[in-house]
Amino acid sequence: MSTKVVSASEICKTFELGDLKIEVLEGVNLEVERGKFVTISGPSGSGKTTLLNIIGAIDKPTSGRIIVFGEDLNVKDEDFLASFRCHNIGFVFQSYNLISTLTVSENIAFPMEWTKKSTSQIENRVKELLEKFGLQHRANHFPFQLSGGEQQRVAFARALANDPPLLLIDEPTGNLDLKTGLKIIEVLRELKERGRTMIVVTHDARIHDLADKKTLLENGKLVLVFE
């Protein structure tokens, strides 16, 4: 079995705004092996989130090839990609993106509902994740009743609900204070120790220190800083 989880070659992404063409990614190459922790940094607007979205099958590249877990994502239809995301990829967004009308428990349980797990399986997993992230007392609260750090932890719990082998994390400590950021870094450290493959977009030096591979996205190209 191949140890390569992500293989992106010559990825280009252009956004068209009327007559204006913005080339965000210009031939990005990236390979991530199973169990590795990769960080991507770069100036604002350099296309870090776009690259993460392409790897996570949320967006498609204008050109280039993206293979994740051996599947060429460019040629797959929407139904396949939805199922692929559900089973293989956990996404933690920069702005948490929790569903406002669902409680913490429900937000965590929602992705499991789509995999047709039994109610008892879902309940047990939610309980386990709530305990893991110290959110038991917040189980029945709504996202607007939580602090930024708590929302971030719910976002992590939701991303891990289906136990995906690949985690894509966008600026996990970007909106958090120092102390709350440390808790998130502890979560990342634990996930790394358990051998989870992770790609993290971050500017945080503490997260870069955990990385097996550090990259920098600049002028549409990905540069390897450290491996």
Add this chain to the structure above:
Amino acid sequence: MENWCWCLSEIFFPINDLMRRKLQTSLTIVSLTLCVGSALFLLLFSDRTGLGILSTAEEKLTIGFSTIFSRFLLFTSILFFALGAIFASFLVFAMMSQKTRDIGLMKAAGCPNSLIFGYFSQNFWLWLL
């Protein structure tokens, strides 16, 4: 932990969604009721209120007061209709933005398209009801 699993099902998610947006749901119902009520009133009684025939014919009001009263009714109905329409369209716009965000989130997390369609078409039918 409360038994929450039922509210994530395809049938109850839309109902739950509307119930938890209490203010928005009730405001939309009120504005739609205002809009429909005043439109019906205008359609059914505008000829009578406009000319003030009924009340004066029955000699309950003087011609002058009847005219003022009729115009007041007409003006109020049009005002309610306009306010209801503006308010309802604003709320529908706000709801559409929220739904667009929710659909994006669900898709990103791997929800199948058919299920998303199921959730929101049921939501739409509930609104129609």
